[in-house]
Amino acid sequence: MIEQLKNFIRHGKHANQKLIGQDKMHYDYEPKNPIRIDGNRIYSEKTKLDNATAVAQIVAEERVQKSKLPTYQGLERYRILEKMGEGAFSNVYKAIDTVTQEKVAIKVVRKSELNHLQGNGDRKIMPNIKKSNTLQSHIEHVFKNNTSKHTSNTSNTEMHLHCDMKNQPRAIERSNVLKEVQIMRQLKHPSIVSLLGFSESPDYYFLVLELMEGGELFHQIVKLTYFSEQLSRHVIVQVAQGIRYLHEEKGVVHRDIKPENILFQPIPIFPSKEERPPPEPNGESKEDEGQFIPEVGGGGIGKIKIADFGLSKIVWDEQTRTPCGTLGYTAPEIIKDERYSKSVDLWALGCVLYTCLCGFPPFYDESIQDLSDKVSKGQYTFLSPWWDNISSSAKDLITHLLIVNPDKRYTIQQFFEHPWVKDEPFQSTVNRSVIINPKPINLVSKVEPPLYDESIGTPEESVRRKDIISPGISLKEMFDISYAVHRMGEENARKKKIKGLEKSGGLNPFKNHHNNLNDDFSVEATRSNEPIKTKTGSIRQLTQLISSNKQQHKEGVHRRKGFDLNLEAATLLRRRKALVEPKGI
Numbered sequence: 001m002i003e004q005l006k007n008f009i010r011h012g013k014h015a016n017q018k019l020i021g022q023d024k025m026h027y028d029y030e031p032k033n034p035i036r037i038d039g040n041r042i043y044s045e046k047t048k049l050d051n052a053t054a055v056a057q058i059v060a061e062e063r064v065q066k067s068k069l070p071t072y073q074g075l076e077r078y079r080i081l082e083k084m085g086e087g088a089f090s091n092v093y094k095a096i097d098t099v100t101q102e103k104v105a106i107k108v109v110r111k112s113e114l115n116h117l118q119g120n121g122d123r124k125i126m127p128n129i130k131k132s133n134t135l136q137s138h139i140e141h142v143f144k145n146n147t148s149k150h151t152s153n154t155s156n157t158e159m160h161l162h163c164d165m166k167n168q169p170r171a172i173e174r175s176n177v178l179k180e181v182q183i184m185r186q187l188k189h190p191s192i193v194s195l196l197g198f199s200e201s202p203d204y205y206f207l208v209l210e211l212m213e214g215g216e217l218f219h220q221i222v223k224l225t226y227f228s229e230q231l232s233r234h235v236i237v238q239v240a241q242g243i244r245y246l247h248e249e250k251g252v253v254h255r256d257i258k259p260e261n262i263l264f265q266p267i268p269i270f271p272s273k274e275e276r277p278p279p280e281p282n283g284e285s286k287e288d289e290g291q292f293i294p295e296v297g298g299g300g301i302g303k304i305k306i307a308d309f310g311l312s313k314i315v316w317d318e319q320t321r322t323p324c325g326t327l328g329y330t331a332p333e334i335i336k337d338e339r340y341s342k343s344v345d346l347w348a349l350g351c352v353l354y355t356c357l358c359g360f361p362p363f364y365d366e367s368i369q370d371l372s373d374k375v376s377k378g379q380y381t382f383l384s385p386w387w388d389n390i391s392s393s394a395k396d397l398i399t400h401l402l403i404v405n406p407d408k409r410y411t412i413q414q415f416f417e418h419p420w421v422k423d424e425p426f427q428s429t430v431n432r433s434v435i436i437n438p439k440p441i442n443l444v445s446k447v448e449p450p451l452y453d454e455s456i457g458t459p460e461e462s463v464r465r466k467d468i469i470s471p472g473i474s475l476k477e478m479f480d481i482s483y484a485v486h487r488m489g490e491e492n493a494r495k496k497k498i499k500g501l502e503k504s505g506g507l508n509p510f511k512n513h514h515n516n517l518n519d520d521f522s523v524e525a526t527r528s529n530e531p532i533k534t535k536t537g538s539i540r541q542l543t544q545l546i547s548s549n550k551q552q553h554k555e556g557v558h559r560r561k562g563f564d565l566n567l568e569a570a571t572l573l574r575r576r577k578a579l580v581e582p583k584g585i
């Protein structure tokens with residue numbers, strides 16, 4: 001078709017076009033023939049020119065589109081079809097495997113930007129990787145070793161080796177993408193996006209992934225305004241099944257569960273049985289989800305899978321079920337630490353469930369100081385009128401997930417035992433007054449004066465869902481930042497605790513474990529190694545600060561600014577940074 005159109009353009013106004021039937025098209029280059037469309041209407045010379053211009057435009061657009069799709073040395077087997085998304089250092093494309101005809105997603109990661117993050121010292125701390133060896137072959141080596149050990153009875157020495165193998169290539173650990181590959185290759189679960197292949201070229205890493213045609217759950221929340229409880233359950237249970245598998249079978253903590261990293265397979269929207277959708281609070285209209293079909297889905301959402309293991313970490317050895325790096329040590333502190341690590345994913349699960357049910361996230365504020373305060377105190381509300389029609393059972397589950405103290409927060413097993421998850425009748429065991437007005441959480445509150453822009457009007461005048469999110473910052477941004485704030489706050493506190501124990505001589509055998517913690521913080525730690533401290537600042541100021549910090553780094557200046565919160569790991573901020581210093585693929 002495109003070739004024909006090109007011909008048409010090449011021959012310009014002398015070309016005559018005939019449409020034969022509905023969709024067949026051919027071109028007649030005899031200059032004087034009239035243009036016939038559908039064999040009925042005859043178009044004038046002017047219309048003919050208009051058509052030519054329109055077609056030329058289409059072709060030009062398609063050309064631009066096509067030229068945007070890159071080709072990569074080393075990816076010849078795949079034909080790239082379209083861009084599906086992007087990460088901080090990567091682009092994700094839909095592609096077709098020309099051998100199997102299978103459609104896949106390919107994440108293309110730019111090495112140059114990763115190297116920038118890794119610093120110059122990596123080679124020194126990874127002496128076992130010879131210059132001639134590619135990182136890929138090193139990973140293969142690590143995997144082979146690990147796999148062979150998994151089949152044997154693991155002795156203590158072997159275990160030590162096994163853990164060492166995981167700990168040795170620290171440069172690999174530092175590079176999120178390679179850690180991602182290392183972790184993903186061990187995973188096989190219906191709620192986890194599968195890694196189908198991995199390769200590299202001098203400039204890129206290529207991760208061939210199971211294709212999730214629907215894309216991000218985030219977009220579907222925005223599209224449908226929010227989800228019904230049934231649809232929310234359908235989504236959250238699948239995410240939780242993936243988390244249970246990661247935590248209990250693989251010893252992996254995801255650490256970046258958010259609607260952006262939850263992907264779905266699309267299904268058709270089945271027409272609703274109800275004639276009219278239920279009335280909406282505040283006169284808002286909700287996009288019709290259609291009928292929910294158990295085991296299949298609704299709202300266009302079928303299967304759900306967790307993606308993006310770039311921030312994940314292994315907390316215990318899959319084979320021995322002991323914390324990796326601690327060689328069989330089972331101190332309560334370490335066991336507890338493991339539980340703390342996992343509990344970050346449960347907090348995130350609560351945030352996702354909250355967002356599915358109402359269409360906006362539990363924590364938001366334009367001021368980073370206030371957002372940080374809210375997250376650290378667990379201050380969120382079930383805002384009226386949006387939460388008025390949502391069951392107390394769903395609210396109860398959320399209150400057990402969004403608990404600041406990780407000791408008291410639901411574990412993944414407790415999540416699955418909750419009546420809302422089982423879709424069973426709910427009887428609150430908690431004193432009702434506690435549910436209605438606990439401190440510091442207000443479960444039902446009036447709209448707070450918040451995040452509105454003067455241009456929109458006061459909350460009393462017209463508060464709509466979209467107004468809940470400050471116009472200065474998107475839902476996605478809020479998620480990104482509040483997750484990062486929470487994770488860093490919690491993990492920094494743990495890190496400090498472990499350091500304290502180590503200093504007092506209580507944790508000497510866990511040097512490795514401590515190192516692991518340091519590794520986790522190599523990219524996203526606060527520079528001061530202290531709990532998050534922030535000066536009052538807005539998200540925009542924060543963005544500026546990050547780019548100026550980067551500049552200082554380049555200049556070798558390590559002055560401490562008052563603002564110690566380093567959110568470099570927050571996807572959005574990395575993206576913004578990339579915008580400040582654009583790097584093409």
Ligand SMILES: Nc1ncnc2c1ncn2[C@@H]1O[C@H](COP(=O)(O)OP(=O)(O)OP(=O)(O)O)[C@@H](O)[C@H]1O
Nearest residue numbers: 085086087088090092105209210211212308310571
């Ligand atoms: N398997 C897939 N199928 C379809 N789309 C995908 C797939 N994997 C990723 N994407 C799309 O690409 C986006 C970026 O992917 P991913 O989150 O893995 O990249 P990243 O570099 O790790 O991003 P981040 O900067 O968020 O850490 C996703 O949000 C999603 O829209």
